[in-house]
Amino acid sequence: MKPTGHHFLGYETSRKKQGSFTSIDATNGEPLPGTFAEATGEEIDRALTLAQQCAMELRDMDRGRRADFLDAIANHMEAQGDELLERAAAETALPLPRLRSERGRTMNQLRMFAGVVRDGSFLEARLDSADPKRKPPKPDVRRMQRALGPVVVFGASNFPLAFSVAGGDTASALAAGCPVVVKGHPNHPGTSELVARSVLLAAKECDMPDGTFSMVQGRSHEVGLALVQHPYTCAVGFTGSLRGGRALLDAAATRNVPIPVYAEMGSVNPSFVLRKAMAERGTSLTKGFATSVCMGVGQFCTNPGLIVAMDDRPTKALLDSLGQELAGIEAGIMLHQAILDTYDGAVRQRRTDEDLTSHVPLRDTPGRAAPALFSVPAKVFLDRPELADEMFGPSSLVVLCQTEDEMLSVARSLDGQLTASIHANEDDHELAQKLTTLVEQHVGRMVYNDFPTGVEVGPAMQHGGPYPATTDARSTSVGTAAISRFLRPVAWQDAPNDLLPVELRNDNPCGLVRLVDGVWDFPPSV
């Protein structure tokens, strides 16, 4: 169906302003059907008021119902078939097979969170027994995690399904029991509208209260700032650029009531290749880096933008072979023109930078991003911090170290990162140990003998590192632990049993694993 360009304020549709933007077919530059409007202040207020009005009902709702709703969203996204994928492909230039698997991942995430909600461990139920004989008497105290309230989600451009309208942030916030107001990404507004319709169909099917989910569109900064600064907003999820994430964080800092802002931003994901590994794994490193650097036309937040290695013959061989490999990879269409322009500009600058060596011959690929590879001596890299900045696209910079100490200095110089990788053989062990100790301080995930792209969705995943990789390294935006971002603990002291949330009641009616007087307590069935 052709997008109608409406905002979805709970179950209402609205469009107070006339349409002011269209989306562009990224593969050919033509406008796609549908015009979209900036949400007005009134529309934003309506969405958040509806969210606020249902927040307590959602918080207290039977967890099974919330889980069913998440499953239903996955089913409705699936039911949209190729129509959804085709619109997404046009708006992002991402190929259909990639989008098919991205939708699969999105559905898996929704279903995984449904499982998390049913399981209940995320509530971290704790019970401390009363001791009326102690002086003073010890009260009965019980504690669990509860929904924070309305959450505003900003979708990412590079994952139009998995990190957008019904992506990880929305799934984890709904799982936590929070109403969600999404701001659709202005580069895929049609995809956003289709997914929003799926979510709302699922919400109606599951009889969720009005306001559980809203989506507004907008291209202006004003819409984003109004969402973050609205008094009912309790938390913000964002995936995008450092500039965008920081702007939202700063806007939140001016609020009367501070709120958490979970922004996942940039990262160069350094890969340290140690001497023996480089000497013995040339071919697999070449193939591995080429694939990882060019995955999704380099538009992954875990793209390996920095490779740190010894300045020796095997590294020179890798530079040659990786350069050749990248030169043979077809130039790709990026998400939109502005991203391509920024990438092309950065490549041009690096090609003319006298401190850098280019390892891929110049190609004329109009409208497409050609892979690039540069190298720089570690000494220069350490003197020029701007070389460590993220360059979004299919490119990497190899830092050549004269000594192991220089490699450790590069490790020390790093900004916060989503990931760091260490390629090491048995004989590289001593340096690998030192790097592990040093690098951990800067990252959320350490990868060994593998490449950083591909973020496994599971209970142990940590996708979030120190700033500027994210605004809050205490959280993850991928994996089951992402639900914790939208919760806060509440304690009940000496509460009558029937006034307690059911999960904290006597005799453990939900069969949860609970911490009782500091000791794990398992229901008989576990």
Place this chain on the structure above:
Amino acid sequence: MKPTGHHFLGYETSRKKQGSFTSIDATNGEPLPGTFAEATGEEIDRALTLAQQCAMELRDMDRGRRADFLDAIANHMEAQGDELLERAAAETALPLPRLRSERGRTMNQLRMFAGVVRDGSFLEARLDSADPKRKPPKPDVRRMQRALGPVVVFGASNFPLAFSVAGGDTASALAAGCPVVVKGHPNHPGTSELVARSVLLAAKECDMPDGTFSMVQGRSHEVGLALVQHPYTCAVGFTGSLRGGRALLDAAATRNVPIPVYAEMGSVNPSFVLRKAMAERGTSLTKGFATSVCMGVGQFCTNPGLIVAMDDRPTKALLDSLGQELAGIEAGIMLHQAILDTYDGAVRQRRTDEDLTSHVPLRDTPGRAAPALFSVPAKVFLDRPELADEMFGPSSLVVLCQTEDEMLSVARSLDGQLTASIHANEDDHELAQKLTTLVEQHVGRMVYNDFPTGVEVGPAMQHGGPYPATTDARSTSVGTAAISRFLRPVAWQDAPNDLLPVELRNDNPCGLVRLVDGVWDFPPSV
């Protein structure tokens, strides 16, 4: 011993500036021995540099050693005997028995966190198994909580031991494996110095690295801001006023790298007394509120500053009896003159406020705070939001409701609170249920049929509520869960076993309860 007025920068002492302030004997207004100096920028930088230098060693240290250190601090504080308590009594006017029990609590907290560190559950170890046959292959991912890095702690004036130099924030941060830099509270600098000496004796005894603990003194805002804005600071703990906490939060927001600020600030701790409970428990409510309102001369963050009840005959009887009870309680010396002046000013204002009724006759108590009790119709209270502001001292305001709906409106109007209490009999059940649902949104801890003062230190305690009670309702500053404030998760993917933290290694060498592939895994001994 007479305080030397030095700052402690790790194991070094320093005093670059001359002393510029003394502490005042709060019981008689005389200066106490010792002059204290403002820390210079250089001294602050030295403390944080030492902290940064030992951060990785502390993070990776055997947990048993960290636990022994916490135990040793408790032992050294105990060994200081009455000298410590007498200095604290002079600096705060708190009576010796109260300080003796506060030291007991402080030691218990330290030992409790030692137990938490040894136990290891706080690490939240999670392991997801590899599946090399899956396409794409599923990696081995393991995750646990790790120390954030240097933490700056601001002591509170109202708990010179339990929430100060070696109080809950310091204990939980050290337990987490973070170096700590304390800013001594300028109203008890001598007590702060004595406790800092205990901590450093314990650190030496346990061979902790230099920089594990530092303390600087200062009365100026500049010292506090420099500590919060130092690039090595990774988190801030604060207990004090809304104005002070907000200033630190705002200062942190201007940093290049954002950091968490855990400020525990004000609260009026509303108590809802429902109709039947009021009718049937007059005497115990009178005694209970009188004790709770006047505890520590009303200088508790959980002081019941607001009582919400029906405007009926039993409530009028309570106003009379509670007024009489408070009139008979001796006026107390507050922590310092400025706090008394603010309290006296607020009481004077309320006494002349035509909307309020006073229930305690005026007493002339120079230099001391006399308890006060006021009442106001709910309609007026709802029209005048400033009446809900905290009034630090032995005073409470009773809000008189004409209808249950009016009581629910008062509940809806509340700002964030540390606690709320509900006094309800069986027959009050329906309203108690409605209030429970509504009030939870605004508080960290719900108390039933009891008074909010007295915060039990245990695994299920939640001491922290929505702003302005704290700056971060996702955390607690009391109880074992307080350790989580100073941790962040890190994941290791496909790491060689010996490069992993010992807690994540194969065969569970530490015998931890771990989440393996989403299912709880218990070592045989549990």
